[in-house]
């Protein structure tokens with residue numbers, strides 16, 4: 001039997017169907033995240049989730065100027081936004097955007113020709129641009145092809161998954177990634193439906209789920225919210241990519257460099273928290289071992305506690321309500337705190 005993740009349920013506020021009231025993309029924790037990187041003049045920084053460029057632009061505004069922002073986004077639509085940012089701010093040469101998955105961060109940094117970076121920032125999930133563009137199939141507010149890929153140039157779509165996945169696979173996905181208690185009922189309805197006609201659109205899937213589980217009167221979220229979240233996570237292999245990028249970022253950071261991650265639901269945040277804890281450990285000997293023999297060298301140290309947006313920010317940007325930011329710093333080869341004087 002598959003058990004759902006043990007902690008809190010997915011936060012409904014983290015769901016993609018919560019647009020900014022004005023329909024704009026507002027960068028979450030823009031100042032706080034960039035300040036947490038502690039940028040230094042001449043430094044090289046990775047923005048692993050370029051999106052609309054809110055964090056990148058803030059980094060490029062920093063004084064004294066940083067040398068380079070290596071930006072990454074799996075979405076080709078981020079390209080024109082990077083060009084605009086370059087033109088607007090005259091950042092010619094200081095911003096390079098790579099259309100890649102951030103799990104390949106090591107290769108991207110090598111291609112950018114930088115041996116080490118001074119900070120890595122990840123603002124996970126999807127942007128309001130992707131949500132608002134109905135055609136991308138992330139939202140049941142727009143009836144559109146059931147796509148949900150961050151990278152539209154390849155990979156399977158949510159429609160492929162829903163129409164070809166086995167009942168067991170689909171139930172596991174809804175249970176694990178959506179923490180959907182009615183996963184089996186929903187999957188049984190999907191299987192019945194697709195035997196008649198393939199499920200092709202967000203609207204078809206949303207109404208199928210609604211018919212199956214009913215609308216929850218006391219819940220502010222649509223009954224298909226968890227199903228949509230689960231499919232999106234699977235389509236984009238989001239949790240695997242996150243684990244890979246955390247490791248690649250740690251390897252690529254210069255001593256004293258910072259890793260800053262903003263997560264939007266408990267599954268992501270748990271991975272980030274556990275990764276930082278594991279990389280900060282000074283000993284992995286069994287608890288009953290009389291002396292330490294493991295010679296573990298920690299790679300990171302945690303900086304402060306998890307940070308959440310202030311009420312002023314959540315009032316302006318409801319999507320930020322579920323954000324949780326964690327920060328860690330790269331230690332040197334001996335596992336010691338790097339000499340900050342050399343980074344000023």
Ligand SMILES: C[S@@+](CC[C@H](N)C(=O)[O-])C[C@H]1O[C@@H](n2cnc3c(N)ncnc32)[C@H](O)[C@@H]1O
Pocket residue numbers: 025026027028048049050051052053054055056072073074075078100101102103123124125126127150241
């Ligand atoms: C929340 S948005 C980032 C917003 C950005 N910080 C800003 O200020 O505009 C997340 C972005 O990360 C991208 N993304 C998500 N997962 C990714 C992955 N595994 N590899 C590369 N890009 C990814 C999405 O396409 C989206 O554009």
